């Protein structure tokens with residue numbers, strides 16, 4: 001059980017972090033807003049390294065939104081499938097015959113205007129924040145990165161905490177640039193790895 005949990009969590013988190021740092025390097029406006037939030041909300045202990053605990057990291061709404069936006073556009077598990085034991089009717093009105101495999105792609109769903117609106121291709125953390133400044137909840141039939149229903153990801157909450165803690169600590173201390181001309185594209189397989197990896201320059205921030 002422990003091995004299963006470690007295996008399920010390790011690569012997914014690693015893939016999500018790579019796409020997160022790439023998204024920050026490509027969206028300086030978003031990166032500045034994340035850094036401003038970290039500056040305004042230091043943790044109680046180890047302020048210099050911005051090492052947040054679980055409770056503190058849950059107060060960082062904009063960082064949460066930036067992580068969710070990364071997971072929306074770059075779901076670490078881009079394609080999933082389910083097997084219909086019996087005839088079924090999907091919410092879309094499509095009939096499924098018994099013993100049919102149904103594939104769905106969280107990667108494609110993130111790029112569908114019907115699901116996310118005309119700005120679906122934009123990296124826009126604001127879509128995860130309500131007018132009152134709270135976290136916008138999105139049902140799993142729209143945001144399928146962690147799957148939905150009885151077989152949804154058991155590690156969703158712990159993943160979000162881990163991602164935020166690591167992202168805050170690294171982003172606060174280091175500036176990351178993608179090496180000029182490095183090609184970034186997706187390697188569409190079980191995991192949404194970058195086809196050529198991510199080559200970056202890293203320097204200490206002067207904070």
Ligand code: HEM
Nearest residue numbers: 005008009012013016076077145146147151153154155159
């Ligand atoms: C960003 C990180 C993660 C993503 C995107 C993710 C995504 C998913 C998805 C899509 C499924 C459904 C697979 C299926 O339908 O067969 C799943 C299942 C599962 N995940 Fe995650 N996962 C992540 C991290 C984790 C972590 C950190 C853990 C453990 C600590 C974990 C534990 C599990 C387990 C145990 C299942 C199987 C649930 C079941 O079949 O009842 N995941 N995950």
